[in-house]
Amino acid sequence: MTSDAILARLMGLHPKIIDLTLDRMWRVLDALGNPQDNLPPVIHIAGTNGKGSTQAMIRAGLESQGDRVHAYTSPHLARFHERIRLAGELISEDALSDLLDEVEAANGGQPITFFEVTTAAALLAFARTPADWTLLEVGLGGRLDATNVMTPALSIIAPVSIDHQQYLGETLPEIAGEKAGILKRLTPAVIGPQEEPALDVIEDRLRALGCPALIHGQHWHVWEERGRLVFQDERGLLDLPLPSLPGPHQMQNAGIALAALRHLGADEGACEAAVTRPHWPARMQRLREGPLVRAAGGAELWLDGGHNPAAGEVVAATIAAMPVRDTHVICGMLNTKDVAGFLRPLAGVANSLTAVSIPGEANTLSADDTAAAAEKAGFAAGTAPSVMAAIERIAEGAPGARILICGSLYLAGRVLQENG
Structure with missing residues (x-):
């Protein structure tokens, strides 16, 4: 059976498209042998806008230095396979179909959402395929998102704004609290530009968990000067080309990616690749x-x-x-x-x-x-x-x-x- 047919069938396993809880994920992951415990180091990315662009930039930077990178993103544009990259390559039809069959069998017909099944399949694929890094983009929110089932090497919170109020809360602090739910005790975090009410909530969570933090406006800065991107952190200045992804907002996404790459030890060449080489369709x-x-x-x-x-x-x-x-x-x-x-x-x-x-x-x-x-x-x-x-x-x-x-x-x- 093709992956499209399997995916269509899986849509019927839960009456709701979105039902935020982690209980079903823990159950099916346990039945699969807990693949989330065997992933290459994870970079976990939450936020309202800019998650995908930031992930694409980080991937471009890491891959430019020869690293093999898994990546998970949603939603897809033309084909579901776009959501899962294994060591840099889109997942094959045969691999995706086999993984979906395996997750469906482990689930045993119990209620589970489409996103939970497909996230479990992605984690299973990532655990079985050698790579240097795993980039996981949060689907919705963070605290109860299906991707929030491991302790990452680095957490990232891109800018938070009002969206999905029916699931995350009506106010910016409420939504920021859900996004900050990806933060883990003592785990480093990069925080993108935030409105003050969101930043207050995120900083409170960082302090409570003892997370070493790299916060925009405090630990790193990014700006345009004479047609160039200038990035500054405690390691010094970077003078780079402007982002190849169109739009002035890509400057802040580039800053988040550069802060992450510098934390991971990437050199200036990888940082330049991050802003000049990413490919991210349907974003201007x-x-x-x-x-x-x-x-x-x-x-x-x-x-x-x-x-x-x-x-x-x-x-x-x-x-x-x-x-x-x-x-x-x-x-x-x-x-x-x-x-x-x-x-x-x-x-x-x-x-x-x-x-x-x-x-x-x-x-x-x-x-x-x-x-x-x-x-x-x-x-x-x-x-x-x-x-x-x-x-x-x-x-x-x-x-x-x-x-x-x-x-x-x-x-x-x-x-x-x-x-x-």
């Missing part, structure tokens, strides 16, 4: 070929998977920093997101918004509802039956414009599939 990604690009004609086509208010701010800042050009947004979002909060910053840098529904996604917000929220946020908004139709309409009316597709990683995945 310029699409340059494919049917959607051809439909855009002379218009630039960009893709981003951001979906919360903080992401809206950084996407808007990225557009504002680009050469001046009419910008038209195509947006599809989930009905669980703060749509107005995401769109409000974009209204100041874009000329129009065309709303679409996310194909094949049960929790999509309708195009009409997205357009209504966009109008309240200050957009001139309309709808289209598909991304392709929206691109064609914009390209016809505004040739040479910039088109940004955004609002959801699920939409971004569909776009990448459609664009080949």
Whole structure:
């Protein structure tokens, strides 16, 4: 049976997609022989925004010095296999199918969420494949996330902001407390830029656990100077190229990655590779070929998977920093997101918004509802039956414009599939 068929079946093992508790993980991991106890040294990454970019930068830096790196991330864009890298390579179809079968058998038909099954499969793969490092990105929150089942070599908390309130709490301190749940006693931690209410909670947790900490603004700093990235910590200064991943927000993600790499003993060459070599699709990604690009004609086509208010701010800042050009947004979002909060910053840098529904996604917000929220946020908004139709309409009316597709990683995945 293919991995897609197995994954589809596994979706039925629990009535909820998200159910935060670690009880089921401990049970299935114990049945599998506790692979989490036999992983290569783990770097565990939590946060609201920037986790994936930070992980990609750390991986690029470690791999540049010849290290073999496992990596686990979510969600995927086009294929589930993107979530699991074994010693640098995407997991094979045969390996993934066998692992999923093994985890399903160990679970014995008991309730377990999709993310818990797939995380257990990833940990099993990582424990069986030699490597130098394991990079684990938290799926949701931290304290009760399925990845929070080992003591890492290093914990990282990227910037925390408001998102997933139905699971993590309504306030920034509550959400920060959930993210800080990945911290372990006496384990070093790198803390990215934080708003003061979040930082207060994180620092309290660091002190309670005796964690040696490298905190932005206290132990390390990062800034742009004369078109270069400058990083400073207690070891001295680094003068590096600007991050290759687009957007001014990537400066802070690079700072987190550099702080982590310096803690791990990486040299300047690895640090430069971290900011110049990472590949991270659907994060202000310029699409340059494919049917959607051809439909855009002379218009630039960009893709981003951001979906919360903080992401809206950084996407808007990225557009504002680009050469001046009419910008038209195509947006599809989930009905669980703060749509107005995401769109409000974009209204100041874009000329129009065309709303679409996310194909094949049960929790999509309708195009009409997205357009209504966009109008309240200050957009001139309309709808289209598909991304392709929206691109064609914009390209016809505004040739040479910039088109940004955004609002959801699920939409971004569909776009990448459609664009080949």
